[in-house]
Amino acid sequence: MKFSPWRFCIAPMMQYTDRHFRYLARIMSRHARLYTEMVVCDALLHGDPGRFLAHSEFERPVALQLGGCDPNKLASAATLGEEAGFSEINLNVGCPSARVKSGRFGASLMAEPQLVAECLAAMGSAVDIPVTIKTRIGIDQTDSYDELTTFVDAIDRSGSGVVIVHARKAWLDGLSPRENREIPPLRHDVVHQLKRDFPHLTIVVNGGLTSMADGNKHLQHVDGVMLGRAAYQTPYVLAAVDNALFAPVASEQPDRFEIFRRYIEYAKDEIRAGTFTRHLAKPLHYLFQGQPGARQWRRHLSERCAGTDGGIESLESAIKWVERAVVTPPVNPLRRAARQ
Ligand SMILES: Cc1cc2nc3c(=O)[nH]c(=O)nc-3n(C[C@H](O)[C@H](O)[C@H](O)COP(=O)(O)O)c2cc1C
Structure with a gap:
């Protein structure tokens, strides 16, 4: 049976999903798709690319997540990622932190669908690997389903076919990123609806998943699931991924x-x-x-x-x-x- 490459993903998490964590995750699951921590585009272009791009072949498939809002710079950074051997370039349009907001990227980009489409299209033209996006269901007062579909329409037109959605809107004012991981409530139903309205896109749901049972439930509605905090708070759940979500016949799970x-x-x-x-x-x-x-x-x-x-x-x-x-x-x- 052929599965979507995004069927099970481990979320990008600053301070956690470094190359050592990813190596451990890969020991537990051959099929999980892994993501780097967000790498700020300017830091990659003007800093030490070797440091940001280091990973081992054993981790692959692993996606490089970029933060930025300049199409040309993102295209150059994507090229570096492809040359380094990453399997995908992912644009962060979900981070609500003040630092990211002042740089006009992360979740604040949801207010600029046209710019996001330009960024994705520029990266897509620069590389042959998939260019994807991780986003929210809305930001601040821009949180209607109509506004979300306008945003996803723009992504669709850019040629990027994979949308990972953290099923909680981002608050850019008044909540810390930590608080914004619990408040407001998750709306998985909105992500399921997106899949119904954009059946040709690969839609991955993220937010609040803790087990393979959760994963299987969502896979009835979407193409993939992404696990964040549960992957580092209870990493051994990852040893169940291959059997629970990929294997027609269960094999022995490593202890x-x-x-x-x-x-x-x-x-x-x-x-x-x-x-x-x-x-x-x-x-x-x-x-x-x-x-x-x-x-x-x-x-x-x-x-x-x-x-x-x-x-x-x-x-x-x-x-x-x-x-x-x-x-x-x-x-x-x-x-x-x-x-x-
Ligand atoms: C410590 C931490 C760091 C995070 N860093 C990133 C990041 O670099 N890029 C990103 O897109 N999301 C980041 N996130 C958000 C997660 O990818 C994910 O969307 C969020 O935790 C919700 O999923 P969960 O409920 O399964 O944890 C981070 C989350 C945590 C807890």
């Missing part, structure tokens, strides 16, 4: 220990190449979430891997907390009584 072992092999190479252990430790924090010993595991990773010189041992030895918690049998009160 947390196997995932950790494979990540450690990667971490060894990274540490040898000079990566700080704390950066490698960060994606692991919630791997054992909900398991016995998870709290000690997290504390170990925060404390023992905090410095800049912790070696692979500080990372590897974290496993003792969860192994011990899992393998130590509970004391049998009858035996204890017999011994006394």
